[in-house]
Amino acid sequence: GEDVEQSLFLSVREGDSSVINCTYTDSSSTYLYWYKQEPGAGLQLLTYIFSNMDMKQDQRLTVLLNKKDKHLSLRIADTQTGDSAIYFCAEFGGGYNKLIFGAGTRLAVHP
Amino acid sequence: EAEVAQSPRYKITEKSQAVAFWCDPISGHATLYWYRQILGQGPELLVQFQDESVVDDSQLPKDRFSAERLKGVDSTLKIQPAELGDSAMYLCASSLLATGNTGELFFGEGSRLTVL
Numbered sequence: 001g002e003d004v005e006q007s008l009f010l011s012v013r014e015g016d017s018s019v020i021n022c023t024y025t026d027s028s029s030t031y032l033y034w035y036k037q038e039p040g041a042g043l044q045l046l047t048y049i050f051s052n053m054d055m056k057q058d059q060r061l062t063v064l065l066n067k068k069d070k071h072l073s074l075r076i077a078d079t080q081t082g083d084s085a086i087y088f089c090a091e092f093g094g095g096y097n098k099l100i101f102g103a104g105t106r107l108a109v110h111p
Numbered sequence: 112e113a114e115v116a117q118s119p120r121y122k123i124t125e126k127s128q129a130v131a132f133w134c135d136p137i138s139g140h141a142t143l144y145w146y147r148q149i150l151g152q153g154p155e156l157l158v159q160f161q162d163e164s165v166v167d168d169s170q171l172p173k174d175r176f177s178a179e180r181l182k183g184v185d186s187t188l189k190i191q192p193a194e195l196g197d198s199a200m201y202l203c204a205s206s207l208l209a210t211g212n213t214g215e216l217f218f219g220e221g222s223r224l225t226v227l
Contacts, residue, residue, distance in 0.1 A: 042221050043154065048215070070154055088154075090153075098167060104153055
């Protein structure tokens with residue numbers, strides 16, 4: 001079935017690295033995404049990775065993809081208070097020609 | 112910077128009333144999506160338009176929900192009658208390319224519905 005799973009909550013200290021994990025369902029998904037949602041706002045695309053890649057780096061963000069385990073992670077280096085938000089993992093393609101979102105991981109950054 | 116516009120931002124209504132939400136996508140974006148986000152959950156697709164045509168409404172509760180995009184630009188999502196379980200954030204998104212694109216969606220700020 002359609003089920004992207006994420007841990008619900010992560011708390012980190014400012015300046016540390018954050019790692020948000022996700023497992024997805026469809027091994028034939030072509031793209032995997034990370035979206036960010038700040039309070040009261042819509043979703044903003046952070047980064048995405050094509051399924052034939054295993055890593056993508058974009059400034060402070062590193063995405064790792066393990067296709068065998070259908071596991072996706074987002075690492076945020078030097079986490080700042082402005083990174084506090086809900087982070088959604090999503091898969092696209094394969095059997096579902098639409099974006100399937102996880103329930104989101106709430107990241108709290110404390111001093 | 113171009114944005115997806117939605118209105119109203121907030122709507123409080125009583126059950127059995129009718130409500131409507133409006134969305135204006137980014138100019139030139141052919142694909143428009145309506146998502147529902149229940150508190151504590153991820154967005155769930157209700158309906159997807161390609162220009163003025165519906166390409167996916169499999170999760171739209173058609174007994175009470177309707178959506179249209181008559182001229183292939185802005186769109187309206189209607190609920191009649193509203194039920195308590197419809198309380199949620201209704202997000203509109205648009206994308207430049209047709210179905211099967213990279214999935215880069217641009218979201219509006221959403222319309223938060225509370226049904227009493």
